[in-house]
Amino acid sequence: MSALCVDVRGLRVRMPGADGADRVLVSGVDLALAPGESLAIVGESGSGKSLTARSLLALLPAGLVAEGHVEVAGTLISDPRLARPLHGRRIALLMQDPFTMLNPLRRVGAQLADGMPRAVRRDRRRRREEVARRLEEVGLSPEVADRYPIQLSGGMRQRVGIAAALVSDPEVLVADEPTTALDVTTQREILRLVRRIQHDRGMSFVMITHDLRVAFSMCERVMVMYAGRMLEVGPTAQIQAEPRHPYTAALLDAEPPVDERLASLPAPPGSVPAHDEVADRCPFADRCAHVTTVCTAGPPPLLEVGAGHVSACARIRELGPLRRDRGEAAAPPAPVSAGDRALLRVTGLGKSFHGAAAPALDAVDLLVARGETVGLVGESGSGKTTLARCVVGLETPTAGTIELSGRTFSSWDDLDGGEARRLRGVVQMVFQDPYSSLHPVRSVGATLADSLAAFGRPHGASDVAALLELVGLTPAHARRRPAALSGGERQRVAIARALAPEPELLVCDESVSALDVSVQAQVLDLLARLVRELDMALLFVTHDLAVVRQATQRVYVLRGGRCVEAGSTSQVLDAPTHPYTQELLDAVPREDRNWLS
Template sequence: MTAHRATASAVPGGTAEPGEHPLAGRAPESGGPLLVVDGLRVAATAGRDGPVPILDGVSLTVGRGECVGIVGESGSGKSLAMRAVAGLLPAGTAVTGGAVRIAGEEVLELTSRARHALRGRRVTLLMQDPFTMLHPQLTCGRQIADGLRERHGVLGGRRNAGARRAEVARRLAEVGLGPEIAERYPHELSGGMRQRVAAAAALAGDPELLIADEPTTALDAANQQAVLDLLRGLQRDRGMGLVLISHDLRVAFSACDRVYVLYAGAVLEHGRPAELEAAPSHPYTAGLLASEPSVRTRFAELPALPGSVPPPGRRGGGCPFAARCAYAAPECGTTPLALRTVTGDRRSACLRLEEIGDALTAPGDRRPAGGEAAAPAENGEPALAVTSVHRTFRSSGGDHEALRDVSLTVAPGSVVALVGESGSGKTTLARIAIGLETFDGGSVRTGGIALPAGRRPGTADRRRLAGKAQIVFQDPYSSLNPLRTVGATLREALAARTGGRVRDVAGADVDALLSQVGLPLPYASRRPAALSGGERQRVALARALAARPGLLICDEAVAALDVSVQAQLLNLLDSLRRSEGFAILFITHDLAVVRQIADRVAVMYQGRVVEEGGVSEVLDAPRHPWTRRMLDALPARAPGGGPTGGGEG
């Protein structure tokens, strides 16, 4: 694919000059931006056909003391662009053009040793999963101290142990943690606490620029807001630049001063969040906004962008979004991509903005559902009946009471959402319901099968249970055999249901499952690695549906998906539930998803169900302090703007 940044002429509604930087003409802040990425190109170099472009002329700036968001679906190049800035590109990729300057210093021309010295001192990366950054066998204090030694050599050596401990304690206090955390290991902390320790370790070198890559994806609303507040506070107090990479528009719009929208390796739009939200100037941004569920309103169906991000090498010669765009004209697929001024420092790459601009401000086909779905009558055997269940995990470090007198019922054909903070017991309860975890006391009946307390179900009961209940996990890749084709996985699931042989399963039955979850029939010959995250989750769903269960347990099944793919899966789940009649226990930390998918919701806190009722009853008039705290923590407004789609509807 050829580069498209060098040609742009004056057009109605804005201008763009060849090679012009997106913020050209803007007055420099404190001697100029902290970070300038200009026309960055990155290619995959490991293929036999020569370099394949992945990033195609990405340009952006970050000022000192500014928070800049980068949003877009998986495969858009968000993380890769920032890894290029930090000098951490994965093997098989290389920078093929453009410039990256940090505080005026061109970093792409530095030697590998000089770039290594740059990391931690000028730029540092905070990952989505703190376990990626934190060594499981080192105490949290040791890992912060290692960064301090590199930056502050005077803190090294035994003679300075006291000063080093004091500085570690100060760094922990900076992220809202007590000094006792220094002696703990990462696995002894909650997800939110681990992210705080990872932030302290990342900032030990006092960098000028912090890149946070999806730092809140796996956290509940309260911990998510706490981490965002922490990062913004640290950024302001230190005068750092902060880049926040996220697929969650609510997070980016609530936390950032400016937002760049990336798609297929190119910037399609950028501006201030309130402006992007009130009047998106590219169909892609408008589509993402329309796909966001709302915590206030349940919609008949979420508008979802068709298709997926095209892989490198298949992106055509014009706008990479043209194939998925409802407003595309023939010239969109051939005219070189260029950012044009909309207003002020806001830019858009939409060629037809003048013609379709008014249509983009509409929220899409977001028709409110005709009232909240009524829960099915509770007659007959419940899909799941949990009564006064207790579960305590015992270890040399002390006992942990995971579940305390928990009772929960899922009626046939209903959707019950289970929400709560990380560590509240949601997944433990799900694993008990499916027979993967034992419980100490109380009673559990899944699909009419009584599960024994104190031990796992026997072989015969496990087989019966598999026909009554199935579970879909957050990460489908870890639950699918990477060596098996999709067809082989589904044949095995179908054979298990009938007790027959895998080779006797008809191909038509596999095709029927693929069609049921909206996947093309040729996908039967593919392996998981060849699928996108959303496609893998559809395969995991198809495998679960092969058993024709009465209960489907979804454990954060859409948490890691892009907003457009999430909308597709939520619509699919709702459609399948109505057609097949199964019940769903839906575990999530996203209250907007709860509003869209569930009939009832149960709130867990510290191992107990503290509130339960109809979705509108609980979300509109919460009674328990923890429920109110989760709702209060939602990122509801863009800075200086109106409500976000997820916060207000």
């Protein structure tokens, strides 16, 4: 029996083709994890990190086949039937969205009890005590056992998800983007909890994430993947201080800093290719600033550059450690004079939902001038999304007024048909998830043509092409459907659709929070360019203060439906006056393990 908890050599994941031609998604992955050790697997969407992790549990999507040596807790996994007895007891999975892990129709206590030994399940008193102990371990009270998942906040659901994953005391925990859907303060609490439990139990830990700051704060080693291949693996401190592959350096540079504003966020152009498209060369060559002919002559091997540190860069010797470059710092943006340029003015806005104990919005004031970018920040439940939806007419306020493009009203319901149509062309919204906001069956071109036609604009092929080019896409994208696009391309299409009526105000509701850091940088630069070129205003809703620093001129901080602080972005982030703003700043992930102390 191997002394390693996880021993993977030569992992290959393929999709058998009907014509006998296989499509390879992951190849050449080696992974070793000792008891108690932690490893972060990082990379953009499409890099193969989740497929690699799910191969450890034999939980690949239907139609995919894993090959190679995959050994977990001393058991060689050659097919899913061998892995099934290990699930929960030797290796467990913590998923990104705890709501999908939990049965919405069953109480929390019953779901935790499912993973307990039969003798405990059949003894009501022992079952109750064990459920309470498991909830206490993740910081929840015993009363949570009697609740349904829908009655819990996102952070509480994730804590229940952790308790469910650990109820059978596994030796290895695999966490797939466990905090991506959480606010920064809740994210920090969950990461602290997982790290404490891992240390207390001496449990091995594999974390899948696209956030290098989170990876550095949580794990001892980091594996960087791209297009289904390993590009760099090493101790966290070495990769953080001296990345030895250009892709790793590019990911680090694209992280938006919270302490200063940059002229632009550096990000490699393009997106992650399919494995088979770049199997004959360095997979990052097409996006790399250091590419030469040697990079495309063949796939570079992993070479040792330090103790336990390897990199697959063909120019590794001549390039040496790559310098971290966050880009050129920019002075804080000059404030926009509201005066006659006021585009949106919200006064005393209130919103109460039936049955809610407190109002979602309580006398909120907000001003956005033409050509200005304003941030709206706060945790889930702060009221920021409700405010944005009231502005665009997706929610009806219960108090206050909205002044938009010179027209003042209490509710969109008060407007006559002609005025409502005019104002819907003035303000448009870009949502968080472009895939769910785009019709999956219709082509991009048809979607954009419909949007142009709806507002009485020319909507021929050339008009659609001009709209695509405005957001950095090509006319060829018009023929594709959303499923054939990358996440960044889908968000650009969503922005193009919002630009169809030539709006004066664009409301972005967490529109970059689901994107990889490099794609996020590209979209933020795109939005900044559109504001400059179109003299458009932007209301940017987010919980990420690092993004707020890069994207906005002024910011409003909401908590519990009230505005607790407002001012220029530099003023609020450099010298916050409200404790809640400082709490949000402290919760921004940092490349420092002490951040979770």
